[in-house]
Amino acid sequence: MWSNWFRVAWGLFGLVWLAGAGSSKRAVRREGILNAIVHGSLLKLAFLLLFLPLRFNHLDARFLPEAGAIALCGLVLSAGGLAFATWARLKLGRNWSSRVTVMKDHCLIRQGPYRFVRHPIYSGLLLAMAGTAIGFGRVSCLFGLPLAFLAFWIKARTEEEFMISEFGAQYTRYQKEVKAFLPGLV
Secondary structure, X not given: OHHHHHHHHHHHHHHHHHHHHHHOOOEEEEOOHHHHHHHHHHHHHHHHHHHOOOXXXXXXXXXXXXXXXXXXXXXXXXXXXXXXXXXXXXXXXXHOOOOOEEEOOOOOOOOHHXXXXXXXXXXXXXXXXXXXXXXXXXXXXXXXXXXXXXXXXXXXXXXXXXXXXXXXXXXXXXXXXXXOOOOOOO
């Protein structure tokens, strides 16, 4: 029963994401295709491990007991993470792209969730994925989380390079003032 609520939350998030996908500014620089394939493939594998029950005894085993209170905690974390990522996406507006990109008249956004972390979409999605892993409670979910972090870390490093080349000292100052993924920590 609880798994359906997670799927609904992620499905609604996906619909909101798709609704805004066509409104981006024109790109003037994009990441290389190999980089996009690497982090995209890692992320897809992470989502498969998170959402698809695997019929391998050890990967499909539970690392948490199946309990409503645990699932509810996971759902709250997932909803909070998805809301944070959506807030960040809305703040980016037309500067957003699914690939690492510099847009025509690109703006450095430091308001909203970008005051707390430089990559709030990734932070929100990681929190949502952690909540989903708690809710589903399967061992395979635990393998998906580090893969997702690795995918976002690779993509974030490329974004940082692009932003430094676009905004120079303004962005390096931002890097010193605001952590990448967790406020005050990472």
